[in-house]
Amino acid sequence: MSENKLTFEYCDQLVRDFEEVIENPIKSKSSVYYTGVDLGTACVVVAVLDENFKPVAGAYQYADVVRDGMVVDYIGAINIVRKMKQDLEEKLDTELIYAAAAIPPGTESVDGGAVKNVVQAAGFEMTNLLDESTAANAVLQMQNGAVVDIGGGTTGISILKDGKVIYVADEPTGGTHFSLVISGAYGMEFQEADQYKRVDKNHKELLPILKPVVEKVASIITQHIKGYDVQEIALVGGTCCLTGIEGIIQKQTGVPTHKPQNPMFVTPLGIALSCKQESLD
Incomplete structure (x- = not known):
């Protein structure tokens, strides 16, 4: 990954800047604001960038309004x-007009309209609807690798060649399965287990318990990247926040694996970077 070190430094810095403005929005005026809306299975994230595509505000909320990419x-x-x-408008003392959104690869005909309608009904002018992998790679900027999005219900794999998505796959196994394993191991209710895995200090204890599920994810990745020139893997999605997940996946796949500063925020930032100033037809 040495040749992409600077790229990932850009990604991690952008995420750090975004985390900062979630707590402390930047109120200086901008000629335009670009918003990214990420309707995730477990979490809804909104990222706001200024005219220079720098983070100025953001918010997130855990919710159960989307399952496996479907509203x-x-x-x-x-x-x-x-x-x-x-x-966010109150915090920035401005009106947020333009927004983009993203959907899992290959689902545009199934659910693209619903996502677009949600964003428009919330009061935005919808300016772009792209697939999640392309959005994430606007931040990662990988050339020949795989973006692995571990969501609530599925693991999505997108293979990139010369920076373009050439292959996509989406298979069951994700954060929901992590929570089910924790629930069984500790005798917790599902919601309690779901909350428990989000606490960073619990991750060291949980990793051995979740290792078989992570290895299943790694086997899915290995299956789909076979035959392609995948030089690196980048992990995105909230489930990848599990401390140590990247080491298991790298060992199983044999491919250098990078986890950004906070993988939950990569895709929404990429969506915001892809926002425009003209509405979709």
């Missing part, structure tokens, strides 16, 4: 995004 609670999703939009 299952349409009204709930609209209400969450609208409230986040209003809160």
Whole structure:
């Protein structure tokens, strides 16, 4: 990964800047604001960039309005995004007009319209709808590698050649499975287990318990990258926040594996970077 070290430094710095403005929004005026709306299975994230594509504000909320990339609670999703939009507008003392969103690769005909409608119903002018892998790679900027998005219900793999997505796959196994294993191991209710895995200090204890599931994810990755010139793997998605997950995947796949500063924020930042100033037709 040496030749991409600077690229990943850019990614990690952008994420650090975004984490900072979630807590302390930058209120200086900008001629335009670019917003990225990421409707994740476990978490909805909104990222706001200024005219220079620098993070100025952001918010996130854990929610159960999307499952496996499909909007299952349409009204709930609209209400969450609208409230986040209003809160961010108040913090920035401005109106947020333009927004982009993303969907899992290959699902545009199935659910692209629903995601677009959620963003528009929340009060945004929708300017771009792209696949999540392309959005993530706007931040990662990989040339020949694989973006692995471990979501709530599935693991998505997108292979890039010369910076373009040439192959996509999406298979069951994700954060939900992690929570089910924790629930069984500790005798917890599912929601309690889901919360438990989000606490960083629990990760060292949880890693041995979750290792078989992580190895299953690694086997899925290995299966799909076979035959392609994958020089590196980048992990994105909230489930990848598990401390040590990248080491297991690298060992199993034999491919250098990078986990960004906070993998939950890579895709929403990429969506915001892909936002434009003209609405979709």
